[in-house]
Amino acid sequence: MRTVYVNGEYLPETEAKVSIFDRAFLMADGVYEVTSVLDGKLIDFEGHFVRLQRSLSELDIAEPCTRDELLEIHRELVRVNEIHDGLVYLQVTRGSDGDRDFVFPNPETTKPTLVLFTQSKPGIMDSAASKNGIKVISIEDLRWHRRDIKTVQLLYPSMGKMMAKKAGCDDAWLVEDGFVTEGTSNNAYIVKGNKIITRALSNDILHGITRAAVLRFAQEAQMEVEERNFTIAEAQDADEAFVTSATTFVMPVVEIDGAKIGDGVPGAKAKRLREIYLEESIKAGV
Template sequence: MMGRIVYLDGQYLKEDEAKVSIFDRGFLFGDAVYEVTAVINGKLVDNEGHMIRLQRSCNELQIALPVPLAEITNIQKELIKKNALNEGGIYLQISRGSAGDRDFGYPADVKPTLVLFTQARELLNSPKATKGMKVITTEDIRWKRRDIKTVGLLAPCMAKQAAIEKQVDDAWLIEDGYITEGSSNNAYIVTQDGVLVTRPLSNDILHGITRKALLELAEKEAIKIEERLFTAEEAYQAAEAFVSSATTFVWPVVEIDGHTIGDGKPGNVAKKLREIYIELATKTAE
């Protein structure tokens, strides 16, 4: 993708020409928020939800939007065209900007930095969707405002690296004895009696856009849902487990900490939700 076009503060540039100040607070403090929107058939999936969450994240951190949300959507669509992106995602980041030097307090009258770029990847035919994932559990050491989608992702990176070193696919995070979420996704189990369980919304987890859509679809399919805490031990005994995110949609989990989940194959609930979510996403993408 070395020839791709990116967006930086009003300009479409070749990626090697896009430069951000070393004094940008996103670089110095992680003082920035981000979103990732999936792209299918050259169209944005559930982008309105991502824009609403972006606005909320900015509000929580008192970061002003550099341009209106509608203009951000136009930029996303223009990048899709310029990069001929058929399938993958668009990353966007808004930092508080650069005040010209390093200082902890929020600077006054600083212009936020807006960055967007495309990433081509296979979403619809991902091998993990058919084979399932293996995960480990690890301590959740993230900050206490996980509902704000900030770029402060070192703890999730460490969790992901721990999984890589164990030769598995991902990590589920544990706090006070309960699963919070995956390193970059929301986590679910299906009990032996068919109940879909996921942690309720709070400051402890990201308010997933795909999560919201999946729970609505599950309700329409008459799948019983419980939004409650669950432990790793309960997950070991589950009939199914899976994760969701903007670019994974639904990926089944077939092993947790070496424990085989169900029969060790992707479960029917996960497969059904992935199928109907992709059907919905394909129809409604814009």
């Protein structure tokens, strides 16, 4: 049985409770972060903490604790749950003043809710998907327009993954005004020649922590990076495609809407970037 963290307490998961009036439950009024654990180390904790601060600030939710306190909670959960490879999920909500209301509760009298739990994922670095690549479909992007805030509003991304599953694929790329925004839970890329192409940061996409690291490693490896919009047709004509996220790292995409990408197998640049990312991230892990 896992030990989880709820508002200052480490508890068995069966004893963890949050109010039914919590605004995350009633209004999806909360944000989250997922930090990978590799070889027992937290990967890019600092980046996730900075993005958490930004998300909370954009929604005017108070920070529940300091950076150092949050790091200690992460480390303790990794320790007590004996996580070697896996993740730590963190969620901060606006909390509740005891009843349902569209108006925000008084921040002076209402504390945010802080919840963390771990998931063990043995073999996450050497998954079959990373060796074979994944297949994606394209769907219309119907999400709200502040995708840069990592909120718990995940119903449509979840529906997108189910659409992909029903189509015999692994994931979906979201399309708005004719251009790919991102995947359901990841940033999207194509490769043409030596150039890696991905959508520029804006309110339209999540500012991926893994994205930032991978693009930095790509440039250090003398790969050209171009941040611009691209279409599904352009992706189908690319040499390679891949996605990045905290839990899939660099994941090759080998098929989009039934069309093979390149030779239909993981491309050399995606595989190399995955190797670099894992090696460097574990070195820098805390």
